Amino acid sequence: MRHVRNPLGVKLGPTTTGEDAVAIADALDPDHEPGRLTFITRMGSKAVRTNLPRVIEAVEATGRKVVWSCDPMHG
Structure with a gap:
């Protein structure tokens, strides 16, 4: 999946x-591209x-800028 150019959730x-x-x-x-990843909790x-x-x-300590999203059906 690292070679797919779309943002990943x-x-x-x-x-x-x-x-x-x-x-x-x-x-x-691997390239720490801002907004590349969305972590859905x-x-x-x-x-x-x-x-x-x-x-x-832990994620922020790596210097990454990910999108954080909370699944409202799961807290």
Whole structure:
């Protein structure tokens, strides 16, 4: 998928770690192209407050500029 030129959307579930999200970003966006990736969080109301900040911090620490979207049906 890294060679597809369209922006890519990736759903991240409640067990996603910061390391998981960074690995996905590394695989799909090796050139750190701003806006290339949209991470769609589906973490549920019980996990979103604890898990999402850690995932965002890990991705932002790489210097990437991704689009963050929260699936409203999943918290």
